[in-house]
Amino acid sequence: MNPGGRAVAVDFVEDEFEEIGYPETLPTYSPHMDESAAARRRLGKGKPEGVEEKVWYDDEDDYKAPSLRSISGGRPAQPALPPPTTLHEFIFQNMPSIPPLVYTLLACYTRFHRIGLSATVVWDEAHFGKFASHYLKREFYFDVHPPLGKMLVGLAGLLSGYNGGFDFKSGADYPPEVPYVAMRVMLATFGVGMVPLGWFTAIELGMSQWAAHLVALMVLFDVGWLCISRFILLDSMLLFFTFLTVFCLSKFHNQQSHPFDFDWWTWLAMTGISIGLVTSVKMVGLFVTALVGIYTLQDLWDKFGDLHLTPKEQAKHWGARVLCLIIVPILVFMATFKIHFMILNHSGPGDAQMSSLFQANLYGNDFHNNPLEIAIGSKVTIKNMAFGGGLLHSHVQTYPTGSNQQQVTCYHYKDENNEFWFWPGWDQKDTVWDPKYGPHDPNDEEVRFLKHLDVVRLVHVPTTRNIHSHTIPAPVTKANWEISGYGNATIGDVQDHWVVEVLGDVVRGDVNRYLEPKSATVDPRARIHALTTRLRFRHQVLGCYLSAGRTSLPQWGFKQIEVSCAKEEAGSKPAEGSIWNVESHWNTRLPPAARSLSRSPFLTDFIHLNIAMMTSNNALVPDPDKEDLLASKPWEWPFLSVGLRMCGWGDAQIKYYLMGNPIIWWGGSISLIIAAFVSVGLVVRRQRYGGGRGTRKPAPNSLNGDSGRNGAALAPRPGDGLTQREWAQFWHVTRIAGGGWILHYLPFLIMGRVTYIHHYLPTLYFAVLMFAHLLDYFVFQVPSTASASLQVVPTSSVSLSDLNSIPKIIRTFRSLPRMTRIKVYVFTITVSAIFGTFWWFRAVAWGIEGPVRDTWGLAWRENWNIYH
DSSP: TTTTOOOOOOOOOOOOOOOOOOSOOOOSSTTTTTTTHHHHHHHSSSSSSTTOOOOTTTTOSSOOOOOHHHHHOOOOOOOOOOOOOSSSHHHHHHHGHHHHHHHHHHHHHHHHHTSSSSSOOOOHHHHHHHHHHHHHTTTTOSSSSHHHHHHHHHHHHHTTTTOOOOOOOOTOOOOOOOOOOHHHHHOOOOOHHHHHHHHHHHTTTTTHHHHHHHHHHHHOOHHHHHHHEEEEEEHHHHHHHHHHHHHHHHHHTTTTTTTTSHHHHHHHHHHHHHHHHHHHTTTTHHHHHHHHHHHHHHHHHHHTTTTSSSHHHHHHHHHHHHHHIIIIIHHHHHHHHHHHHHOOOOOOOOGGGGHHHHHTOOOOOOGGGSSSSSBTTTEEEEEETTOOOOEEEEEEOOSTTTTTOOOEEEESSSSSSGGEEEOOOOSSOSSSHHHHHHHHGGSSSSOOOTTTTEEEEETTTTOOEEEEEEEEEEEEESSSSEEEEOOSSSSGGGGGOEEEEEEETTTTBBOOGOOOOTTTOOOOOGGGGGTTTEEEEEEETTOEEEEEEEEEEEGGGGEEEEEEEEETTTTOOHHHHHHOOEEEOOOOSSSOOEEEEEEEEHHHHHHHHHHHHHHHHHHHOOTTSSTTOOOOOGGGTTTTTOEOSOOOOTTTTBBOOOOHHHHHHHHHHHHHHHHHHHHHHHHHHHHHHOSSSSSSSOOOSSSTTTOTTTSSOOOOOOOSOOOOOHHEEEEEHHHHHHHHHHHHHHHHHHOSSSSOOOGGHHHHHHHHHHHHHHHIIIIIOOOSGGGGGGGGGOTSOOOOOOOTHHHHHHTTTGGGGGGHHHHHHHHHHHHHHHHHHHHHHHHHHHHOOSSGGGOOOOSSTTTTOOOO
């Protein structure tokens, strides 16, 4: 019995083989290539006029015209049904819609049942609920995830009547004015949509309805997907759009036999839109994007070998993919950020992540109260102009290595430790602070405006330390010199001196052209402006530049960005991290300057925010000095070695535990291992024995019974037992399910960030598809009768939704073919196990009330910290 469950007789008799001599001339076609194929090879492109394309199958007596849909996997083409003329016909034609409808109603029950039981802020509702508040108050905030999911959370709050006044502290009780139940219900609707998408995807992948039922039931009854969908989180949206992307890709695959028609364009565009949507919720959407990309490259490679297609048609296929699968997703992704910026037009807690010019256009900031021109004695904050750059920062903590002096870093949030003075060098008369001048009033001195090549000290306001550099390697980037805080208002040295270099102004352009080197005054057009003038600070002694890298300090530096003195070769292009601008500016001797600033370009803001998101996300690494009880390792996920407590565990609290349905998770993981062995076995068998069901018959029109058209004898070919359709179907689903699992799982093994079990939930979908696929291959798609063993079984041949067949099955079950009874047994046992484990663990998703030990039998694995 071969892996497909089909008997294959293999009889090798030595005398049946004969020695075949090498032909004098090589044929232009193989023994299995007809003359039309040979003609196409000779012509190179196009289709020979008057020649019908045909292909020879070893197990058939005649030539048959190929069908792209029949050999590419996926759902077999269904004939169009005539319009119904009676109620009976209408019901019959719409019978396939009944199962997904029933599953959708069941999903509503499981997702909405007792959804408001816990009236406290559960787990990451503390983050995403707070972001909804920011949207409703239109305050700019910063987060590591793209904005679409959070905007949908804000929309749910708006539609439910929430006013944005709650701060969503973790574990806090919801006040009566916060409609948390309505918000949870709206977001749980995405979890409801996962179930019918699972059904339809299985159908489009070409699985039987038995397997489609299993996919829908596994999505319905997994307690992990159920639990994560019932709260104010992003995961239900991420999962929904992941499912949607796979569904649209499967639909598009089934339109390949009709390129460039309306349905073909519709599902190709929908695939691109769904890619944009899933990536706009969380960046892990790039994993399913990679799956679509690999499928597309393989598809285009296959088309490249199709000599039916002219170069023009090849170009059209490439252009359509570029348009719908690259440009459309990028436009969707960028559109979500544009809407994000349009809504959040007020100053908020995330301002410091953006450029100074972007912040200046937010309502509510105080930049319009600041003086415009920078002078000696000005108190300022200094912003790094690189994408994702932060504010120059220092604090009283010292470096544990190197000089052991005060740390200097870059920080992405505003506080007083970001404030510095511009003071003159130690060799200049100081009329700003120095007490040695006694009763001298610095206000009697003329204001000295800062200009290009001035030498200054940067003095930290809270500690009066001078920003200092010396020939000690930086703590992380050893090729650069360390930057530290040293001395005070009266103690310092020449190592505190920095030369101001003006690179230009984003509004005024090159301002250095207005400088007059011999003049004692500064031309107003050459003065340094807050927000817009691009500056560098060169160390007067070492010649290196004050720079912020993309490297974070260890925990002793609070994971803030390292600041160092970077060495540069003469004439080299200035590094982005060495360019700064003055952001906030205070000087009582200068008047506030109302100004009309141009807005920063959207593309610049878009890139700036995305780099800041990636930088912050990469900084979410495990802390070796602290134990994170919620974190887990990726290798613990496939076999459900761990779970996650989502809230407090007191006896009086409603408790939720994030885990999965053991049968689904274990079955999916085991199926992936089995699929790997089966795939290797099928490849080896086909390489050894050839494809098809086996034949000893020569091709028609042969010269004799023992030779083919070119005079070469045809050796007996036992075959691997699979028709071309069955072979293509197996590999189509295996590539989608196995490839999707690998692309979603392996990145977590190599990334350095902290990981949690909910990161596996998108990956689980592909394990579920593989679980159903293997059962389909070994059981459900095996022909039930001997007479059917030589036929390809349509995927819709068995329907549990056929109401007329149910009484007949019950009455005649024992008389059914053996394979049909096996299918019923396997299906019933699998569904019973899935539903039984769901019902056993339902409390972890619906809420455990009272002492947890009163709920017996939940700790199937000792690592599940449910009871301890």
